[in-house]
Amino acid sequence: MHRTRRVARSIDSVGAICGAQAPRPFLCHVCRVQATSFSTSTVQSYPETGKVPLSERVRRRIWGTDQPPGQEDPYGGPGILDQVKAQNKAKKLAEQKPPATSAISATVPEDYEPATTWEGLERVGGYGNWWKENWDPRHPFMGFLPPRIMTDPEEVTAALHRALVEVFALKQAGEPLDGISKATPGADLTHDVQVIASDAGASLVFSENATLEDIVLSLAPQVEEVIEENHATESEQDIEADRSTEDLLHPEKVEETVEPPAHEPQPTESEEDVAADRSEEDPLEHQAPTIAYAELVASWDPSWLQVSLDDPEIKFAVIKRSLQLTGVRISDTSIRSITTAKSLLSHLVTPPKPRKLIEALEQKEEFLNLPNVKVHAKRITAIDKEKTVGRWKLIEEELENRGLPLTGYTRR
Amino acid sequence: MATETSLPSNETQDYSHSILRNTTTPVAEFTPPTVPTTIYKFPTMEPLRFESYSSKYLYLPLRRDILHRAVIFEGDATRQGTASTKTRYEVHGSHRKVRPQKGMGKARLGTRQSPVIRGGGKSFGPHPRDFSTELPRKVYDLAWRTALSWRYRKGGLIICEDGMDIDYLKARYAKRIFDHNHWGNAYGRSLVVTNSYRKNLFGAMQDLGSEGRVQVVDDVDVKDLLEQGRIIIEKSALDEILRQHQSDLVAKVRTGV
Numbered sequence: 215m216h217r218t219r220r221v222a223r224s225i226d227s228v229g230a231i232c233g234a235q236a237p238r239p240f241l242c243h244v245c246r247v248q249a250t251s252f253s254t255s256t257v258q259s260y261p262e263t264g265k266v267p268l269s270e271r272v273r274r275r276i277w278g279t280d281q282p283p284g285q286e287d288p289y290g291g292p293g294i295l296d297q298v299k300a301q302n303k304a305k306k307l308a309e310q311k312p313p314a315t316s317a318i319s320a321t322v323p324e325d326y327e328p329a330t331t332w333e334g335l336e337r338v339g340g341y342g343n344w345w346k347e348n349w350d351p352r353h354p355f356m357g358f359l360p361p362r363i364m365t366d367p368e369e370v371t372a373a374l375h376r377a378l379v380e381v382f383a384l385k386q387a388g389e390p391l392d393g394i395s396k397a398t399p400g401a402d403l404t405h406d407v408q409v410i411a412s413d414a415g416a417s418l419v420f421s422e423n424a425t426l427e428d429i430v431l432s433l434a435p436q437v438e439e440v441i442e443e444n445h446a447t448e449s450e451q452d453i454e455a456d457r458s459t460e461d462l463l464h465p466e467k468v469e470e471t472v473e474p475p476a477h478e479p480q481p482t483e484s485e486e487d488v489a490a491d492r493s494e495e496d497p498l499e500h501q502a503p504t505i506a507y508a509e510l511v512a513s514w515d516p517s518w519l520q521v522s523l524d525d526p527e528i529k530f531a532v533i534k535r536s537l538q539l540t541g542v543r544i545s546d547t548s549i550r551s552i553t554t555a556k557s558l559l560s561h562l563v564t565p566p567k568p569r570k571l572i573e574a575l576e577q578k579e580e581f582l583n584l585p586n587v588k589v590h591a592k593r594i595t596a597i598d599k600e601k602t603v604g605r606w607k608l609i610e611e612e613l614e615n616r617g618l619p620l621t622g623y624t625r626r
Numbered sequence: 627m628a629t630e631t632s633l634p635s636n637e638t639q640d641y642s643h644s645i646l647r648n649t650t651t652p653v654a655e656f657t658p659p660t661v662p663t664t665i666y667k668f669p670t671m672e673p674l675r676f677e678s679y680s681s682k683y684l685y686l687p688l689r690r691d692i693l694h695r696a697v698i699f700e701g702d703a704t705r706q707g708t709a710s711t712k713t714r715y716e717v718h719g720s721h722r723k724v725r726p727q728k729g730m731g732k733a734r735l736g737t738r739q740s741p742v743i744r745g746g747g748k749s750f751g752p753h754p755r756d757f758s759t760e761l762p763r764k765v766y767d768l769a770w771r772t773a774l775s776w777r778y779r780k781g782g783l784i785i786c787e788d789g790m791d792i793d794y795l796k797a798r799y800a801k802r803i804f805d806h807n808h809w810g811n812a813y814g815r816s817l818v819v820t821n822s823y824r825k826n827l828f829g830a831m832q833d834l835g836s837e838g839r840v841q842v843v844d845d846v847d848v849k850d851l852l853e854q855g856r857i858i859i860e861k862s863a864l865d866e867i868l869r870q871h872q873s874d875l876v877a878k879v880r881t882g883v
Contacts, residue, residue, distance in 0.1 A: 350796075350798055350799070350802070353793070353794045353796055353798070353799040353802075355669065355799060355802045355803055355806065356670070357669070357670050357671060357803070357806040357807060358667075358670045358671050358672035358673075359671060359806065359807065361806070395672065526676060529676075530673070530675065530676055533664075533673070534672075534673045537673065543781075545780075545781025546661070546662060546663045546664055546778060546781065546783065547661070547778065547779055547781060548781075549662045549664070549676065550658060550661060550662055
């Protein structure tokens with residue numbers, strides 16, 4: 215009690231001191247500290263009041279000037295490490311910027327038009343198909359089956375026609391039939407070739423576009439080039455096959471994709487990947503000519519379906535080639551009953567047995583067209599009914615607010 | 627399991643493709659002496675050639691009763707039969723009378739091994755025994771070939787060239803093969819049967835139980851043949867199975883007995 219002076223402790227005097235701050239009369243340090251500790255108003259920080267903090271004043275006194283060297287605020291702000299990092303970052307940015315801008319300016323074509331819709335634009339961001347394309351390049355696997363199984367009956371018919379033409383072309387040329395699948399399927403040259411059933415199996419009527427030599431040559435594994443390409447671009451072909459399943463079946467594109475790496479002697483894997491990713495995908499999709507298979511099939515003399523497949527060697531070659539082209543596996547049980555191209559085609563175009571009821575119903579289409587019947591893939595639950603009327607979100611929210619389970623039971 | 631066999635070739639072609647209208651598929655009403663099979667190259671599944679097997683091996687009619695008897699026979703034989711309990715004569719302890727016969731106001735008790743006392747023996751408990759049942763060898767052999775025939779008729783018997791193995795001991799590589807050939811989980815899993823142990827294939831499939839199994843031919847039984855979506859079997863393994871299970875066809879079969 216008697217250590218502090220009565221005057222300094224009274225609130226009244228403090229108020230008087232605070233009110234008299236405008237002319238700033240001198241107050242000793244003890245008075246000032248005690249006054250602030252007693253005041254009920256908020257404590258003001260030094261920068262706002264314009265006061266120089268004690269540490270700064272000490273620094274000034276040590277250096278003997280009002281502007282001492284060193285940091286303005288040695289006890290705040292970023293540390294020395296952060297400062298160095300920031301400097302390095304700024305340096306890097308400064309180094310990177312000029313080439314980037316020049317590249318952009320160089321690649322913008324003159325006929326550039328900004329897109330108004332997102333269709334056809336490159337998709338940026340996310341992983342996309344990166345993992346699919348770059349999955350396990352050290353353990354490549356190339357199966358005999360194409361990655362995509364043909365389901366369109368017209369397309370399958372065209373593939374079978376192609377297989378027939380190629381097999382009989384090999385036979386006509388006197389080549390061994392087991393070379394039918396040695397080369398990966400290339401361009402389909404057989405569109406204009408007519409197959410006519412004859413006593414010796416079938417006779418082929420070639421057109422100007424595709425002669426016997428062309429077809430036989432297309433089937434021969436291109437020893438020098440293809441092997442090199444295969445070694446150089448194995449992973450790329452994998453990637454290609456994985457990405458667009460149609461490519462194997464539209465071989466014009468495949469040939470083009472294989473070309474560019476062939477010019478480079480030994481591209482590294484990453485180079486190939488990048489090349490495959492960047493340059494080749496988009497042009498392919500735009501170039502893909504959609505073949506009207508129905509017209510194509512109609513243009514052939516229907517007698518080609520009567521070509522006999524009784525010769526087991528021919529039957530095997532045709533089945534093998536059609537498997538390679540279509541991806542539809544003929545079960546061993548059916549092999550015996552296949553005697554003509556027609557019977558083989560019937561097996562190829564028959565869709566597999568549906569695994570689910572919905573698939574079976576979709577094939578029938580009788581129920582789907584009924585006005586009073588709806589077919590769903592899954593059971594319609596109470597939640598689905600609420601969703602159709604747009605009530606489920608509210609119910610869900612309310613249930614969550616009350617800590618109640620959404621589907622009838624809580625998982626512990 | 628199917629209740630009746632159906633030949634894929636005899637299926638009603640309700641799919642109407644324009645070219646195929648008015649098609650009459652030739653129906654094989656008689657049983658041919660031999661049936662063709664395709665031999666594939668293993669991981670790529672490239673068809674190599676046709677081979678034919680006798681209809682008595684791969685084209686038998688489905689007999690569910692025989693398959694059932696074979697599976698039960700195998701299941702019985704597989705039972706471990708080691709369950710064991712102690713009778714009152716095997717329980718350890720003194721045979722002293724627990725308490726006097728009379729005068730305690732309680733029930734009479736002889737020894738503490740009595741089955742009515744806690745800690746006592748088990749009256750009619752299990753004891754180790756052999757659960758195996760008997761099945762005529764010819765019936766069992768017929769069941770083997772019936773199972774294979776059922777697979778063949780369903781198109782689920784894929785015969786591969788000898789020397790089945792894969793290039794890398796990698797589960798993800800094996801998975802890739804399974805995915806590419808439509809053998810995996812989405813297609814009902816597959817059983818791969820080889821004639822002997824293959825390091826890469828078996829090692830890769832070790833962690834791939836969700837996609838399929840791989841077994842040496844000696845470990846395969848009828849139930850294994852019926853379980854999964856399809857069987858991918860080495861030709862020598864198939865020949866070995868057929869050789870061992872033909873007692874009803876050939877005059878004399880050498881057995882180990």
